[in-house]
Amino acid sequence: MATMKEIAELSGVSRGTVDRVLNHRGTVSPETERKVLEIARLLDYQPNRAGIALAAQKKKFKIGVLLFGVENPFFDEVMEGLKDKLDELSIYGCTIVEKRIPLDVKSQLAAIDELVDEKIHGLILAPCNDIKIQKKIDRLWECNIPCVTVNTDMPQSKRIAYVGSDYLKCGQTAAGLLALLTGGEARVGIVTGSHSVLCHEERVCGFTSYLHQKHPGIHIADIVENHDDDYRSYEAVSLLLEKHPDLSALYFTAAGVYGGCRAIINAALPQAPKVITFDAVPSTKEMIKKGVISATICQQPNEQGALSLALLVDYLLGGKPPEKNCIYMDLSIKIAENL
Amino acid sequence: MATMKEIAELSGVSRGTVDRVLNHRGTVSPETERKVLEIARLLDYQPNRAGIALAAQKKKFKIGVLLFGVENPFFDEVMEGLKDKLDELSIYGCTIVEKRIPLDVKSQLAAIDELVDEKIHGLILAPCNDIKIQKKIDRLWECNIPCVTVNTDMPQSKRIAYVGSDYLKCGQTAAGLLALLTGGEARVGIVTGSHSVLCHEERVCGFTSYLHQKHPGIHIADIVENHDDDYRSYEAVSLLLEKHPDLSALYFTAAGVYGGCRAIINAALPQAPKVITFDAVPSTKEMIKKGVISATICQQPNEQGALSLALLVDYLLGGKPPEKNCIYMDLSIKIAENL
DNA sequence: ATAAAAAACGTGCACGGGCACGTAAAAGGA
DNA sequence: TCCTTTTACGTGCCCGTGCACGTTTTTTAT
Numbered sequence: 001m002a003t004m005k006e007i008a009e010l011s012g013v014s015r016g017t018v019d020r021v022l023n024h025r026g027t028v029s030p031e032t033e034r035k036v037l038e039i040a041r042l043l044d045y046q047p048n049r050a051g052i053a054l055a056a057q058k059k060k061f062k063i064g065v066l067l068f069g070v071e072n073p074f075f076d077e078v079m080e081g082l083k084d085k086l087d088e089l090s091i092y093g094c095t096i097v098e099k100r101i102p103l104d105v106k107s108q109l110a111a112i113d114e115l116v117d118e119k120i121h122g123l124i125l126a127p128c129n130d131i132k133i134q135k136k137i138d139r140l141w142e143c144n145i146p147c148v149t150v151n152t153d154m155p156q157s158k159r160i161a162y163v164g165s166d167y168l169k170c171g172q173t174a175a176g177l178l179a180l181l182t183g184g185e186a187r188v189g190i191v192t193g194s195h196s197v198l199c200h201e202e203r204v205c206g207f208t209s210y211l212h213q214k215h216p217g218i219h220i221a222d223i224v225e226n227h228d229d230d231y232r233s234y235e236a237v238s239l240l241l242e243k244h245p246d247l248s249a250l251y252f253t254a255a256g257v258y259g260g261c262r263a264i265i266n267a268a269l270p271q272a273p274k275v276i277t278f279d280a281v282p283s284t285k286e287m288i289k290k291g292v293i294s295a296t297i298c299q300q301p302n303e304q305g306a307l308s309l310a311l312l313v314d315y316l317l318g319g320k321p322p323e324k325n326c327i328y329m330d331l332s333i334k335i336a337e338n339l
Numbered sequence: 340m341a342t343m344k345e346i347a348e349l350s351g352v353s354r355g356t357v358d359r360v361l362n363h364r365g366t367v368s369p370e371t372e373r374k375v376l377e378i379a380r381l382l383d384y385q386p387n388r389a390g391i392a393l394a395a396q397k398k399k400f401k402i403g404v405l406l407f408g409v410e411n412p413f414f415d416e417v418m419e420g421l422k423d424k425l426d427e428l429s430i431y432g433c434t435i436v437e438k439r440i441p442l443d444v445k446s447q448l449a450a451i452d453e454l455v456d457e458k459i460h461g462l463i464l465a466p467c468n469d470i471k472i473q474k475k476i477d478r479l480w481e482c483n484i485p486c487v488t489v490n491t492d493m494p495q496s497k498r499i500a501y502v503g504s505d506y507l508k509c510g511q512t513a514a515g516l517l518a519l520l521t522g523g524e525a526r527v528g529i530v531t532g533s534h535s536v537l538c539h540e541e542r543v544c545g546f547t548s549y550l551h552q553k554h555p556g557i558h559i560a561d562i563v564e565n566h567d568d569d570y571r572s573y574e575a576v577s578l579l580l581e582k583h584p585d586l587s588a589l590y591f592t593a594a595g596v597y598g599g600c601r602a603i604i605n606a607a608l609p610q611a612p613k614v615i616t617f618d619a620v621p622s623t624k625e626m627i628k629k630g631v632i633s634a635t636i637c638q639q640p641n642e643q644g645a646l647s648l649a650l651l652v653d654y655l656l657g658g659k660p661p662e663k664n665c666i667y668m669d670l671s672i673k674i675a676e677n678l
Numbered sequence: 679a680t681a682a683a684a685a686a687c688g689t690g691c692a693c694g695g696g697c698a699c700g701t702a703a704a705a706g707g708a
Numbered sequence: 709t710c711c712t713t714t715t716a717c718g719t720g721c722c723c724g725t726g727c728a729c730g731t732t733t734t735t736t737a738t
Contacts, residue, residue: 003724014688019726026727027685049430050392051724054693057389059726088649091388169677176676180633181519210676294519298671332637332671337515337549338508342694353718358696365697366715390694393723398696 002043011039022047047318053091060093061316063309064115065124067100068108073281074255074301075100078126078150081302085309094313105130112136116145122312126150126304127164129198146315148308151299153198160321163308165299166328167199171206173297173331174276178249179215181274181294188249189240190223191233203253203278221247237261241268252277255284265292280334288336295335303329341382350378361386362657386657392430399432400655402648403454404463406439407447412620413594413640414439417465417489420641424648433652444469451475455484461651465489465643466503468537485654487647490638492537499660502647504638505667506538510545510592512636512670513615517588518554520613520633527588528579529562530572542592542617560586576600580607591616594623604631619673627675634674642668 004022008015013032020026021036022045028036065082067075079098086096097118101111109132115123123140125133125147134154137147141158149157151164178188190207193200204223211218221244226236241247241264250265250273266272275293277284279301287293307327315321343361347354352371359365360375361384367375404421406414418437425435436457440450448471454462462479464472464486473493476486480497488496490503517527529546532539543562550557560583565575580586580603589604589612605611614632616623618640626632646666654660 005724015725016689016727017687020687023726026687029686032686048393048396048724050389050396051693052726053389053430054387054393054695054724055726057387057693091392173674173677176674180674295672297677331677332673333634333677334671335512335515335519338512338636338670338672344694354695355697355719356717359717362696365717368716371716387694390723391696393694393725394696396723 001048002040002045003048004045007036007039007043007045010043011035049317050091052317053093056317057093060095061122061313062118062120063094063096063122063124063312064112064118064120065096065098066108066111066115067098067126068128069103070100073283074279075126077281077301078305080305082124082305082309084302085306089309089313092313092317096309105132108133109136112140116140116143120145122316123147124150124308124312125152125159126308127152127199129153129196146312146321148312150304150308151199155326159325160315161308161311161324162326163304163311164327164329165331167202168206169328170278170297170299170331171203171208172210173333174203174251174278175207175210175215175218177295177297177333178251178274178276179211179218181276182218182249184215184217186218186249186274187221187244187247188218188251189221189244189247190251190253191237191240192223192225192253194227195225200253207251218249234261234264238264238268241265245269247273249274250276255279255281280339285339288334288339291336295333298332298334300329300332340387341379341384342387343384346375346378346382346384349382350374388656389430391656392432395656396432399434400461400652401457401459402433402435402461402463402651403451403457403459404435404437405447405450405454406437406465407467408442409439412622413618414465416620416640417644419644421463421644421648423641424645428648428652431652431656435648444471447472448475451479455479455482459484461655462486463489463647463651464491464498465647466491466538468492468535485651485660487651489643489647490538498664499654500647500650500663501665502643502650503666503668504670506541507545508667509617509636509638509670510542510547511549512672513542513590513617514546514549514554514557516634516636516672517590517613517615518550518557520615521557521588523554523556525557525588525613526560526583526586527557527590528560528583528586529590529592530576530579531562531564531592533566534564539592546590557588573600573603577603577607580604584608586612588613589615594618594620619678624678627673627678630675634672637671637673639668639671 004015004018008018013036017028017032018036020028021033022040086094097115097120099111099115101107108128123145127150129152134157138158140147147159149159149162152162178186190204192204195201208220211220222240224236224240226233247269248271255277265275277293277296280296280298284293284296288296311322343354343357347357352375356367356371357375359367360372361379425433436454436459438450438454440446447467462484466489468491473496477497479486486498488498488501491501517525529543531543534540547559550559561579563575563579565572586608587610594616604614616632616635619635619637623632623635627635650661
């Protein structure tokens with residue numbers, strides 16, 4: 001692998017000048033710049049990470065990690081993976097500043113400002129669908145603060161990458177799983193969060209359209225929108241169960257929408273319904289073990305955290321953003337026996 | 340983080356001496372050694388990876404990767420993950436030598452010798468259950484060639500770590516899944532590989548004992564042992580289907596034991612049986628998409644490959660072996676919709 | 679024309695650790 | 709005792725990059 005030194009020798013300048021050209025610092029004559037860039041391209045120069053890492057030790061990276069939704073246990077797992085990765089990347093002298101913020105946009109914007117004041121070099125953001133945040137990210141980008149979003153959808157935003165799940169595929173997978181569990185015959189009730197949140201919307205959309213196409217024997221009895229996206233949605237679920245005593249299956253688009261319903265689901269319906277949801281936060285695990293929830297479709301919070309940090313650090317070390325702006329990670333199904 | 344320089348200053352010797360003590364090279368007086376080690380412990384010295392990486396560039400690591408079973412497509416995925424990790428660890432100037440070897444022990448032992456002749460610094464081995472190989476590994480260990488095994492079981496062997504799956508849990512998960520799919524009522528036929536191979540044995544054992552305990556409604560009609568652990572086990576499966584036309588479920592302990600049976604499974608039995616197997620090699624994916632296989636329980640070949648290399652490199656860089664000698668990775672269930 | 683300012687580039691240290699080489703001091707042999 | 713070998717340790721270069729500081733050359737202003 002070519003080094004700066006080699007480039008310097010071949011282009012007849014000093015290594016310092018090569019540094020200036022490749023890292024856009026100081027001033028260089030246009031002619032020299034052309035020559036150096038030419039040679040660098042010829043040799044396919046890739047900066048040596050070990051060298052950068054060593055030099056970076058005094059000038060440590062500082063990365064802000066912003067989690068929206070203070071109590072969301074999904075983020076615990078994201079952070080776990082992220083921190084493991086942090087250890088692994090410790091040679092780059094990288095530190096993180098973690099903040100958990102309520103779901104209101106105002107606090108969120110303020111939190112971003114605070115982090116910028118703390119002179120962070122990069123930002124990890126999870127999750128957020130608000131247009132104002134999106135604009136903010138664009139401005140950060142212009143100030144040379146790169147950003148990775150996790151489990152968010154803001155396609156137009158100028159971030160390095162989005163790391164998360166394809167929500168439509170989430171819905172399709174859920175539908176396929178339900179068909180497998182019920183043999184293709186069922187009456188299903190859907191409990192979802194606010195339709196304005198992409199995660200919920202697409203999980204419903206992917207689910208229903210897939211069933212419509214491939215499993216006409218599964219009938220969607222009702223869709224309940226539970227705006228109060230927290231862990232106390234007892235009301236919504238019990239209403240659904242009362243209204244439709246003939247349900248044989250339930251589909252929850254997130255852990256947040258069925259909290260506290262453990263007791264009523266099996267009691268309300270004559271036959272034990274097949275219940276599907278997403279992720280394996282502790283409350284969900286509990287309900288799976290008790291047999292209330294049949295199976296859950298897991299995103300990979302650990303890997304999401306790890307990858308988001310890896311991408312950001314890679315970029316800060318002089319790498320290019322990944323070709324794909326959206327990196328969808330695999331889903332997997334879990335049941336009680338392989339939680 | 341403490342550096343060698345700091346240790347040197349505090350213990351009143353030169354940095355070179357600290358190097359000698361900590362890396363056991365050259366000769367040092369017992370007294371000096373004691374002092375340096377004392378201070379190193381006090382400062383909680385951890386070698387700086389960036390520094391090692393930089394210095395290691397001229398003295399590259401060479402790691403042998405031995406895969407037993409020439410045509411096993413599972414290893415393609417292991418290698419994929421391993422090579423991704425290799426890129427990631429490129430700063431350590433690490434190279435690999437990959438060899439695929441037939442299943443006979445003689446060739447395997449010879450292959451190990453060849454690699455040692457090529458002056459490898461470490462070895463990755465997948466998979467092997469033979470006692471002779473195990474002894475060989477122990478001897479390598481004594482020659483300072485560390486080894487990581489993948490999807491193998493040789494608990495007593497002096498390797499850094501085993502990376503793979505808990506086969507008993509594999510069987511339990513399969514049993515739980517079958518119960519979920521069939522509602523707890525089924526007649527199941529088991530097709531397995533040689534009982535002398537731990538992977539098959541424990542997947543059967545975990546499966547049967549779990550059903551026995553928790554799902555008495557699922558009856559095991561027959562267990563067919565298919566010694567010819569390759570992709571032409573048409574005979575064994577068709578015999579099973581003829582003998583038991585009342586089967587409602589099939590359980591394959593590995594991809595290798597059902598190759599070529601696609602056509603006959605659905606044809607032979609009046610009702611479409613629930614079919615479960617392991618991993619998602621191309622042939623399995625195909626059969627899942629066609630609806631012959633209902634679901635598969637996936638190990639994480641990619642992660643296994645990546646982790647095994649990571650552990651080995653970490654050790655070669657002066658790290659300690661992981662506390663746990665056996666690292667069992669998560670299982671996940673896949674169906675057509677989330678392959 | 680001459681001083682001052684700006685542009686263009688070279689030099690050298692730092693980062694942490696591996697390792698070869700040289701040189702003292704201690705041990706051994708005659 | 710003197711010479712040789714061994715043991716113990718210091719010195720200094722290298723790996724590839726960032727960056728501060730000089731130094732030289734060119735441009736601009738007076």
